[in-house]
Amino acid sequence: MFKNSIKLLCANFDKVWKLLVYHILSIALCFGLLCIFYDFFLEAGRVAFNDSNLDTMFQTGTLYGASIASGLTAVADFVIIFFQQIFTNVGIGIYFVIIAFILLPFLLNVGKFVMCEMMYGYMSSCQKQSFVSTYLKTLKYSLVYAILKTFYSIPFNALIVLSMWSLTRIDNDIFDYIMPFAFVIVPALFMAFKETFTSGWAPAKVVYNQNPFKSFLIGMRAVLRRGARVFSTSFVIFLLAIVLSMVLGLYAIIIILPIVSPLIHIFEMVMFFSSQGMRFYVDNDTILSPKKLEEVDRIENTKFLL
Numbered sequence: 464m465f466k467n468s469i470k471l472l473c474a475n476f477d478k479v480w481k482l483l484v485y486h487i488l489s490i491a492l493c494f495g496l497l498c499i500f501y502d503f504f505l506e507a508g509r510v511a512f513n514d515s516n517l518d519t520m521f522q523t524g525t526l527y528g529a530s531i532a533s534g535l536t537a538v539a540d541f542v543i544i545f546f547q548q549i550f551t552n553v554g555i556g557i558y559f560v561i562i563a564f565i566l567l568p569f570l571l572n573v574g575k576f577v578m579c580e581m582m583y584g585y586m587s588s589c590q591k592q593s594f595v596s597t598y599l600k601t602l603k604y605s606l607v608y609a610i611l612k613t614f615y616s617i618p619f620n621a622l623i624v625l626s627m628w629s630l631t632r633i634d635n636d637i638f639d640y641i642m643p644f645a646f647v648i649v650p651a652l653f654m655a656f657k658e659t660f661t662s663g664w665a666p667a668k669v670v671y672n673q674n675p676f677k678s679f680l681i682g683m684r685a686v687l688r689r690g691a692r693v694f695s696t697s698f699v700i701f702l703l704a705i706v707l708s709m710v711l712g713l714y715a716i717i718i719i720l721p722i723v724s725p726l727i728h729i730f731e732m733v734m735f736f737s738s739q740g741m742r743f744y745v746d747n748d749t750i751l752s753p754k755k756l757e758e759v760d761r762i763e764n765t766k767f768l769l
Contacts, residue, residue: 464689464737465696467745468730472722474746475585475729481594482578482728483721489570493562500555507548515540533639535646539631564620565613571724572609576601578728579665586736586743608668611675612661619657626653647705655698658727662686662693665728666735685738693734700726 550556663682
């Protein structure tokens, strides 16, 4: 699945740029809404930056023991202090949370649905689709999916953030040298866990066009057919993304994130097609034929075959 996802990413790299532009516009919209209280957030950021010694983060770029441990701890301290500052005004604090943790993920999930729809066209019939036309065509479906997915993902996201925060709270000289490896492996495990429970939803909705709840069940059934592979492949993708970010430094995130996001969306489509035994284009000249459902399903699951 990883190999085929990479092949499809390379064959559809134009979609990466389109999705990147959409992400930039979504972030710009949210940033514009937050600029209503620009001075307040700027002051909170200035206080958090000074109190957390965040400048140490810019000194890290390699997996080098105490150096990167102090940098990661500084980032966690910055976030904590920043939220303490903005919640001195509860109304503004709630406004920030709604924009940053509900509206922005909602917009990104709409983009995810559009990406999956475009990949469905390519994988099923080698068809190229316009991002804007696909966005408008699927809007009535993507909005409902994005709302439900945003709220469904909150517990998973909280678990990921809590795991990273907990690692930075461990105050031990020896653990400082283990910290880089723990900070790579633990969040990647939790991200893979989240991906396992969400990866089939959008593809099932795109392919079968059922209501969101039935699509979720179809997606979960598809994921569980290859649960171990889905988890392990997701873990590898997130592990590589985190390692590259830490090894190459903070600024590498600008390059890595725009590629990881569409790669994950493509991986979800590959997983769903493979689990359902559906043939699909890997590139313009290659069609892959996975094993059919009746060849891989347990006998008690044959009642789900269409």
